[in-house]
Amino acid sequence: MYKYILGILSVIALAGCYKDKGNYTYTELNAVSISGIDSSYSLLQGARLQIKPVLAFSKDASGDTSRYRYEWLAIAKVGGVPLGDRYDLATTRDLDISVTLPPSKDYAVYYRVTDKATGVMFKYVFNLTVSIVISKGLLVLSDVNGQARLDMLSEYPKKYTIYTDVLGMLGSTVPRNGAPVDVAVVSTGYYLSTAAGTHKINTNTFGWLPTYSISYEFQSRMPENMIAQRLVTTFGGVLCYSDGNLYVYSQAYQLRYNLPVNYLAESKEYFKISRHMGVHNRYMIPIILYDETNHRFIRYTAPNSECSLMPEGTLFNYRDPSKDLLYMTWNTYSNGMLFALLKDRATNKVTLARVNASADVLRQNSYDEMAATDIDKARLFAVDPVNGYVFYAVGGKLYEYDVSLKTAKLMLDRPGSEITLLNNASDGLVVGFYQLAGPAETGGSWEKYTVPPVNGPLELKESYQGFGKIVSWITKSS
Known part of the structure; x- marks a missing residue:
């Protein structure tokens, strides 16, 4: 009996499943x-x-x-x-x-x-x-008939396209009357320094507000037209050089610029320092300054409010009162080295002092007179960080001094021109030439050279014309 009932129910269930196949309609979506x-x-x-x-x-x-x-x-x-x-x-x-x-x-x-x-x-x-045309490229500050002009070698629409007077082109109101001083990029922003003062400029538009004067970054009261002749990024902050004084902005310790740090506690005195400094922006090494008041090297460690005397030297006297500093820089040559050129006031002879300077080393390396052509007439210098060559400019001539051979070699000679810019890029030596006969608006050129070893000829990598008398340049990366 139960078998018959189960059989009937199975047939009914199968019949129901068969009928259900026709109850669904599938529609393909519009893709x-x-x-x-x-x-x-x-x-x-x-x-x-x-x-x-x-x-x-x-x-x-x-x-x-x-x-x-x-x-x-x-x-x-x-x-x-x-x-x-x-x-x-x-x-x-x-x-x-x-x-x-x-x-x-x-x-x-x-x-x-x-x-x-x-x-x-x-x-x-x-x-x-x-x-925008100022997004990426090189900013070049020139002197045109005694007035500052900021130009740009832009990466847009192609690398490089020159745009002259980008501030005027963009309608920027940043004060820029008078002679140019410097254009700088540090950890706090982009700054333009002219006879009208030092002012931060908006990264994207080069726009300006009165509160962009660097004086607003000070705790102490400063003139709104204050001029920073030099701004340098250092470990954890920024160094501001102005009229022989050094001010420190410490981002690591959240300290704004305040009183000048060129002060010696031992003698309780302020002194005037040179714009040339031995400083590195990535490592906490002592910053070496030069006291122009007392003709001596001084040591400073950020963010202290004062300096200290240098230790006794083994090769030369850090406090030789008979000499003046012509130039000083620190670079990565030989794991970190300070180069300083000193000129004897009585004889005009120039001496090169080198000091191994790193986080744990401060050791005098060499101290030799530079028997180099017209070195006493030079005003612009640079040091190659790979080979340790000292470059110097006299008029339109560029010389390379080999410290090991103690010889100078003429590398570039541009008659009728003057070298107005000489410094290092990350991948070469940058030289700015200016045609003395003008025209003032376009007589300047920006050139970059590769520095070969063994005193080989400089190799031109890039050259751009159409500037005024170039005094400063920076890379703009954003």
Whole structure:
């Protein structure tokens, strides 16, 4: 009996399953494929961006635009990841806009197409880099008939394109009347120094506000037109040299500029220092200064409020009162070395002093007279950090002094020109020439050379013309 009942129920169940097969209807969704968009775009701020995507619809041969919702949006990248601010660009099928996004940034741009009937969204993502002509490149400060002019070798639209008077071009109101002094980039920002004072400038726009005067970065009251002849990044902060005084901004200890640190506690006196300093910006080594009042080397360690005397020397007297400092620098040659050129006031002879200086070493290395052509007439110097050569300029001539051979070699000679700039880049020696016959607006050139070993001829790497009399330059990386 039970077997018959179970059999009947099984037949009924199977019949029900068979009938259920016809109860479901499967509809394929309308898919959208997007093409015709590049993977990345790089534009100047204010430039026009036009993109006409190619859309293909699997279930809509007509491509009726009213059936879809379109959206273009950009998200700023932070560390290469789109985690920053969001910007809505357009709600049209095609993109045709003037790019107003903040410059000097990368963005992930999303193009989204949504089928209104189903609510299903399809997207395409691409990269957009927005720049302005001052985003990246080299800033070059020139003297043009006694007035400061800031030019730029920009990486946009190609490396390098020269733009003269970028401050005027961008409508910047930063005070810049009178002669140029310096352009500098330190850990606190970009600064322009002219006879009108030292002022920070906005990184992205070069805009300016009255509170951008460096005097506002001081605890003590300073003139709003204060001029910093030199700003240098050091370990944990910034050194500000102004009119023989040294001020320290310590970011590590959250200390603003205050009273000058060129003070000796032993004698309770302030003294005037040289603008030339032995300083490194990555390691905490003693900063070597030169006391021009008493003709001696002085040691300073940030963020102290005072200096200390140098120890006794083994090769020369750190406190020789008969000499004046012509030039001093520290670089990575021989694991860290201080180079100082001293001129005897009575004989005009120039002596080169070298000191091994690092975090745990302060040892005099050599002290020799430089029997070099016209060295007493030189005003511009540089030291190659790889070979230890000392370069110096006299008029339009550039000499290379080999410390080991104790000989000077003429490396460049530009008759009718004057060398107005001489310093090191990370990958070579930079020389600024100026044609004495002018024209004042375009007579200057910026040139970079590779320094070969064994006194080989300098190899020209880059050369750009169209500047005034160049006095300073920096790299602008953002």
